[in-house]
Amino acid sequence: MKKIPIKTKPNLNVDFAGIKLKNPVLTASGTFGYGEEFAEFVDLNKLGGVIVKGISLEPIKGNPPPRIWETPSGMLNAIGLENPGVEVFLTEKLPYLRQFDTAVIVNIFGYSLDEYIKVVERLEGVRGISGIEVNISCPNVKAGGMAFGTDINATSELLSTIRKATTLPIIAKLSPNVTDITEFAKAARDAGCNGLSLINTLLGMAIDIRCMKPRIANCTGGLSGPAIRPVAVRMVWQAAKAVTLPIIGMGGIMTGEDALEFIVAGASAIAVGTANFVNPRATIDILDGMEKFLIEQGVGNIQDLIGKVSVR
Numbered sequence: 001m002k003k004i005p006i007k008t009k010p011n012l013n014v015d016f017a018g019i020k021l022k023n024p025v026l027t028a029s030g031t032f033g034y035g036e037e038f039a040e041f042v043d044l045n046k047l048g049g050v051i052v053k054g055i056s057l058e059p060i061k062g063n064p065p066p067r068i069w070e071t072p073s074g075m076l077n078a079i080g081l082e083n084p085g086v087e088v089f090l091t092e093k094l095p096y097l098r099q100f101d102t103a104v105i106v107n108i109f110g111y112s113l114d115e116y117i118k119v120v121e122r123l124e125g126v127r128g129i130s131g132i133e134v135n136i137s138c139p140n141v142k143a144g145g146m147a148f149g150t151d152i153n154a155t156s157e158l159l160s161t162i163r164k165a166t167t168l169p170i171i172a173k174l175s176p177n178v179t180d181i182t183e184f185a186k187a188a189r190d191a192g193c194n195g196l197s198l199i200n201t202l203l204g205m206a207i208d209i210r211c212m213k214p215r216i217a218n219c220t221g222g223l224s225g226p227a228i229r230p231v232a233v234r235m236v237w238q239a240a241k242a243v244t245l246p247i248i249g250m251g252g253i254m255t256g257e258d259a260l261e262f263i264v265a266g267a268s269a270i271a272v273g274t275a276n277f278v279n280p281r282a283t284i285d286i287l288d289g290m291e292k293f294l295i296e297q298g299v300g301n302i303q304d305l306i307g308k309v310s311v312r
C-alpha cells in the first residue's frame with residue numbers, strides 16, 4: 001500500500017513510566033559521559049534524555065589499559081565502571097546537566113546490595129533527576145563475584161530493596177547474559193520497577209594470536225555495537241510480550257531506522273551507545289532519521305509504532 005507523507009512534524013513525545021520525554025532518543029550509559037563531554041557536538045536540549053555514566057558510592061579508577069578493542073561490527077570494552085562517585089556527581093556533574101531541557105536518568109551500580117542502596121538514598125530528593133537506571137550486571141562481591149543480573153534471586157532481592165529506598169522511577173537495566181530474558185523482566189516487574197532497559201553488553205573475548213594474550217587487560221569485556229543488534233531486538237520483543245513495563249531498547253543502534261526497529265519490537269524509547277564513539281552527533285542524526293522516516297511513512301505519532309511488529 002502506498003504511504004502518504006505527512007506535512008506536519010510527527011509527535012515524538014513519550015511518557016516513559018511518568019518521565020516526560022520530548023522524544024524517545026536517550027544516551028546509553030557509559031558512552032556519553034555526563035553530557036558535558038558531548039555538548040560541543042550535540043545541543044543537549046534536543047535529546048529526550050541523558051542516561052549518565054554509571055555512578056557508585058565511592059570513586060572507582062577502573063581497569064588498567066588496554067580497555068577497548070574494536071571487533072567486526074562492534075567493540076569490546078572493560079572500562080571497569082570508572083567514575084568519580086556519587087558525591088562528585090552531585091556537586092560537579094549534575095549542576096551542569098540540570099541547565100538543559102532534557103530528562104536526566106542516573107545509572108547506578110554497586111558491588112553489594114548495601115552499596116546500591118546507599119547510592120539510591122543519596123539521590124532521593126535531589127532536584128533535576130528524572131529517574132534511576134539500575135545496572136544489575138555488576139559482580140556481587142559478597143556472593144563470590146557472581147553478577148546480580150544473572151541470578152534471578154539476587155535480581156529480585158536487589159530490585160525490591162531498591163524500590164523501597166526511593167520514590168524515583170526505577171528502570172532495571174537487564175543483562176543479556178542469561179538464558180531466558182523474560183524471567184528477569186518478570187522479576188523486575190514483580191519487584192516494583194517502573195521500566196526496563198535492554199540490553200547491556202554481551203560478554204566477549206578477543207585474543208592476539210601473535211603474543212597469545214587477550215586484547216584487553218581484563219581478559220573478557222562487554223561486546224556492543226551493530227554486532228549485537230539482532231540479539232537486542234529479540235530480547236526487547238520477548239520482554240515486551242512478557243511484561244507491560246515500558247522498555248528502553250538499545251544495542252547497536254546506528255541510524256534512525258535501527259532505532260525504529262526497537263520501537264516496532266516493543267520499546268517506548270531507545271538509547272544510543274557505541275554509535276557515539278563513531279560519530280559524536282549520532283544521537284541527533286538518529287533523531288532526524290526517525291523523524292524523516294515517520295514523515296515519509298505518514299505516521300503522525302511515534303506511539304502508533306510501539307510494539308507493532310506483526311507476527312503470523
Ligand SMILES: Cc1cc2nc3c(=O)[nH]c(=O)nc-3n(C[C@H](O)[C@H](O)[C@H](O)COP(=O)(O)O)c2cc1C
Binds near residue numbers: 223224250
Ligand atoms: C565504553 C562503554 C561503557 C559502558 N558503561 C556502562 C555503564 O557504566 N553502565 C551501564 O549500565 N552500561 C554501560 N555500557 C553499556 C551501554 O550503555 C549499552 O547498554 C550497550 O553498549 C549496548 O548499546 P550499544 O551497542 O549502542 O553500545 C557501556 C558500554 C560501553 C561501550
